Amino acid sequence: MPKELASSPPLITTKLPGPNSARLIAEDERYTSPSYTRVYPLVVRRAQGAMIEDMDGNRFLDFTAGIAVCATGHCHPRVVQAIRVQSERLLHMSGTDFYYQPQSDLARKLVQITPGNGPKRVFFTNSGAESVEAAFKLARYHTRRPHVIAFFGAFHGRTMGALSLTGSKTRQRAGFAPLVPEVSHVDFPDCYQCPRRTTNDSCCWKTFEQIEDDLFRRTVSPDEVAAFFVEPIQGEGGYIVPPHDFHVRLKRLAEQHGILFIADEVQSGMGRTGRMFAMEHWGVEPDIMCLAKGIASGMPLGAIVAKEEVMNWPPGSHASTFGGNPISCVAALKTIQLLEDGLIQDAADVGAYLRQRLLDLMPRYEMLGDVRGLGLMVGVEIVADRVSRKRAPEKAKSIVQAAFRRGLLLLTCGENTLRFCPPLVVSRDQVDMGINILEEVLRSEV
Numbered sequence: 001m002p003k004e005l006a007s008s009p010p011l012i013t014t015k016l017p018g019p020n021s022a023r024l025i026a027e028d029e030r031y032t033s034p035s036y037t038r039v040y041p042l043v044v045r046r047a048q049g050a051m052i053e054d055m056d057g058n059r060f061l062d063f064t065a066g067i068a069v070c071a072t073g074h075c076h077p078r079v080v081q082a083i084r085v086q087s088e089r090l091l092h093m094s095g096t097d098f099y100y101q102p103q104s105d106l107a108r109k110l111v112q113i114t115p116g117n118g119p120k121r122v123f124f125t126n127s128g129a130e131s132v133e134a135a136f137k138l139a140r141y142h143t144r145r146p147h148v149i150a151f152f153g154a155f156h157g158r159t160m161g162a163l164s165l166t167g168s169k170t171r172q173r174a175g176f177a178p179l180v181p182e183v184s185h186v187d188f189p190d191c192y193q194c195p196r197r198t199t200n201d202s203c204c205w206k207t208f209e210q211i212e213d214d215l216f217r218r219t220v221s222p223d224e225v226a227a228f229f230v231e232p233i234q235g236e237g238g239y240i241v242p243p244h245d246f247h248v249r250l251k252r253l254a255e256q257h258g259i260l261f262i263a264d265e266v267q268s269g270m271g272r273t274g275r276m277f278a279m280e281h282w283g284v285e286p287d288i289m290c291l292a293k294g295i296a297s298g299m300p301l302g303a304i305v306a307k308e309e310v311m312n313w314p315p316g317s318h319a320s321t322f323g324g325n326p327i328s329c330v331a332a333l334k335t336i337q338l339l340e341d342g343l344i345q346d347a348a349d350v351g352a353y354l355r356q357r358l359l360d361l362m363p364r365y366e367m368l369g370d371v372r373g374l375g376l377m378v379g380v381e382i383v384a385d386r387v388s389r390k391r392a393p394e395k396a397k398s399i400v401q402a403a404f405r406r407g408l409l410l411l412t413c414g415e416n417t418l419r420f421c422p423p424l425v426v427s428r429d430q431v432d433m434g435i436n437i438l439e440e441v442l443r444s445e446v
Contacts, residue, residue, distance in 0.1 A: 006049030006073070009433060010407025011059045017041035018056025039411060040404040047074030050426045052409065061434055062409045063422040068235075068267045068377070071294030072338050073425035079297045082334040086327050095124060095324035102329035109336055113276055114305045116285040121311040124324030125302035128266035128292035129157025132229070134304050134318055135288045136161045136180075139227035139260050141313050146181075147220050149211065149259075150229045151188040153237030153414065156264055165229050168236045184220060186210040188234055189242045192370045192381060192389070204246040211253065222257035227288075232278035235267035238414025239379025241372050247282040260287040260310065266302070267377070270294035271339040271424055274348030274375030281374060297335045301328035343424045351375035353428055354420060357435045365442050367395060378420040379413065391416040399441055408437040 017025060021043035043055045050073055052060045065071070072079055086102065095103040107122040114120065123138075125131045140146065150156065150165040157163065158172060164180035166172055173179065189204035216222050228250060234240040254261040263286035268278035272294060275281055279289075287310050292302030302323070355378055358371045369383035382396035383389050393416040400410045400418070413419040422430070 005046065005051050005053060005059070008051055008059055010051075010061045010437070012405065012407050013058055014056045016058065016405055017043065018054065018058060020055035024055060040401060042404070042409070049073040049076075050423045050430055058407070060404075060407050060409050061430060061437070063420050063426075063434055064409050064411050065294075065421050065423045066298060067293070067411070068272060068421040069293045070298050070423050071270050071272065072297045072335055072343060073423035074298070076297060076334075076338065076425070078338065079331050079334045082330045083299070083327055086330040090326045092322070092325060094321050096319040096321065100326055102326040102333065103324040106324070106329040106332050109333060110291075110303060110305050113336065114289055115277060115279060116307065119308035120305055121308050123304050123306075123311070123318065123320075124329075125292070125304070125320055126300050126322050126325075127157075127302050128264075128290065129159045129162040130320065130323065131266065131290040131292050131302040131304050132156045132162040132165065132264060133159055135227075135229070135262050135290050135306075136165070137318055138288060138304065138306060138311060138313060139262060141317065142310050143226040143258070143260060145224050145226040147184065147225045148182065148227050148229060149184050149186065149215065149225060151207075151231075151234070151237075152185050153188045153190075153234050153240065154185075154229070154231055154264075155234075155236030156229060156266075184215055186215065188230075188237065188240060189246055190238070190240050191243060192240075192372070204243045204249065207246070208249065208253070222259065225257065225259045227260035227262045228254055229262045229264060231264045232268045232282070233273065233374065233377060234414075235377075236413050238381070238417040239373055239377060239419060240414070241374060244282070247279065247284045251284045254287075262286060262288045262290065264290045266290055266292045267421075270335070271344040271347050272375055272377045272421065273373075274344065274351055276339065276344060278374065278377075295335065296328045296331040299325075299328040299331040301325070301332055339424070347375040347424045350426060350428060350431060351378065354378055354422075354431050354435075357431060358420075361435070361439060361442070367392060367442070373420070376420070376422055376424060376426070380418040380420070382416045382418060399438075402441040403437055406437045406440060408434050410438075 024043050045055045046053050050062050052062045110122050111120045152167040155168040156165040161180050164183045167185045187207050189207050251261050263279050265277050288306040295301050362368045366385045370381035382392045384392050396412050396416045403410050411419045
């Protein structure tokens with residue numbers, strides 16, 4: 001792959017989609033599932049770093065990173081080299097039934113880098129949803145309790161157990177009932193929507209009232225609750241950063257009642273927030289942590305990491321044929337090395353620069369209601385105006401489409417939030433390019 005793509009600026013030379021892309025889209029739509037949600041007509045031919053090229057030679061600056069997956073950027077040469085070497089040694093041998101070095105090495109590394117100094121164990125999966133499913137099963141097995149509590153706005157996946165925990169959009173759940181029983185949802189604290197909106201340390205009161213006054217006193221005894229499932233920062237729910245004491249209080253409540261604290265770090269983990277794991281910002285040690293997305297820079301891999309006393313299920317109680325595939329494991333080991341060698345700090349530094357550039361736009365555009373996030377996990381709330389704070393989902397969607405036509409890839413999350421999750425290799429110059437395109441859109445089309 002020519003190296004010049006990674007350092008090239010966005011460039012649109014055809015109508016979108018171009019003729020080659022349009023032909024592939026027509027062919028694809030004859031055969032693939034109608035459940036896929038293609039936001040705009042992008043057909044990727046190749047990618048490198050934070051840049052993507054389509055079938056017609058149009059270039060796009062990617063602020064999606066394959067939905068926060070390509071942590072080290074597209075096709076990082078050191079990750080590609082690790083994959084190439086491993087592919088000539090061993091493609092597959094099923095870590096459920098046999099031993100091999102990459103899986104053992106990665107398990108040891110994950111135990112070392114995840115929060116907490118005590119003994120831990122790792123179970124490997126293929127995806128985030130599978131990690132959540134494994135954590136769900138383990139929580140019930142370990143506690144011998146049936147009930148779990150999750151949060152409105154949460155996205156944990158679309159398989160049946162993960163979907164039962166998901167509280168993001170009704171269309172994700174419609175038509176699939178009955179879901180897994182014994183799941184309750186409560187509000188995730190959103191400081192922007194909180195009417196008190198005074199300080200960032202008091203608007204989680206409603207959440208704990210719902211748990212302790214509503215659930216625990218009226219519908220489910222706390223000694224029947226196996227776990228809280230929580231995202232450190234809500235991802236699909238709108239990139240919502242909770243009040244600074246929320247996770248500490250939730251962990252304290254969990255310990256009080258013998259409830260497991262399960263952190264879904266599928267989107268927020270692996271350096272994205274300027275720490276290896278987002279929960280480190282609050283100093284909270286989860287009992288179980290769910291990982292996937294950025295863990296292997298584009299290769300399919302997930303994992304749960306649990307305290308050793310929690311992962312006490314016996315042989316055969318859970319398994320995965322492909323989880324911990326050797327090629328995915330070496331990609332993950334190289335990803336972690338690159339994160340530790342500087343990409344985590346880059347995410348913190350460039351993420352702060354991105355947030356400041358977005359904050360600088362706010363005085364000029366009333367539709368920018370809020371800028372929030374940590375590291376390179378940044379959300380911009382799109383509203384009718386900042387006085388009413390009325391959500392403007394259609395306006396957010398139109399911004400995404402207009403940005404695509406100018407060579408910037410964005411997505412939304414929640415109802416009305418622009419999601420900024422570029423690869424962690426994104427440069428300040430590329431941030432400037434992206435912000436300049438965004439401002440063009442805000443000025444001329446919305």
